[in-house]
Amino acid sequence: MERDKICTSDAFCIILQSMYEIFQKYIEEKAEFTPAESERIQSFAIIKKLRKRQYLLQEGDVWKYDAFITQGCVRTYTVDDKGSEHVNSFSIENWWTGDRESLMMQAPSRFNIDAIEDTELVLFTHENFELLCREIPSFNHMVNTILQRSFIAAQNRIQASLTLTAEEKYLNFISKYPGFASRIPQTMIASYLGMTPETLSRIRKQTAKK
CATH class of the missing domain: 2.60.120.10 (Jelly Rolls)
Structure with a gap:
């Protein structure tokens, strides 16, 4: 290096x-x-x-x-x-x-x-x-x-x-790291959370309505 x-x-x-x-x-x-x-x-x-x-x-x-x-x-x-x-x-x-x-x-x-x-x-x-x-x-x-x-x-x-559900994992993630969602591709976030991009997309839509 x-x-x-x-x-x-x-x-x-x-x-x-x-x-x-x-x-x-x-x-x-x-x-x-x-x-x-x-x-x-x-x-x-x-x-x-x-x-x-x-x-x-x-x-x-x-x-x-x-x-x-x-x-x-x-x-x-x-x-x-x-x-x-x-x-x-x-x-x-x-x-x-x-x-x-x-x-x-x-x-x-x-x-x-x-x-x-x-x-x-x-x-x-x-x-x-x-x-x-x-x-x-x-x-x-x-x-x-x-x-x-x-x-x-x-x-x-x-x-x-x-211990957390998929939705709880996502909410915990954005609570701890609020700036990450705008800087990191959703496919990478999904991989980090151990879910498919489709599951993450569904969760994000559901939480946005609440």
Whole structure:
């Protein structure tokens, strides 16, 4: 993966700095860092841009990064033997993305991650990310808090998939993520909710009448 943070002009450097500032604002809202710590974090940052439909990760590759989205939207999904896509998650700005199983096990990923919109990210190689966690206690605490919340969110998603009706799943989805419906194709939302596009269309019409 190319190091997009290398500057070729002053104007390009300004654009990259602006992209990084979104990440910097995010971490400063969650923890306190000294100027030296902030500079240390930034020194490891890699700026990455994805065009719509461009892959961040493809099935079979080993995921090596901790990735934060500063703008845009990506989906994580698998493709079965029949060619059908199964969406595991969506991630938007101020969210993290990647395949943690592949990252921690250094095993080929079962997932694809691609951009639903033009997307910008801040990446850290996992080696550098762990180094920052060891060197900067407040950064480590922030990361642990994020991982705990991610685990809780995964538990809630599993519980919802097991207990809610199709209509309840949709209502729960738009309640938690009100902006997603206007940004993500309905076929992808249906796949995420575990229903056919036709079922989702019927539910949307029914709920619109209530």
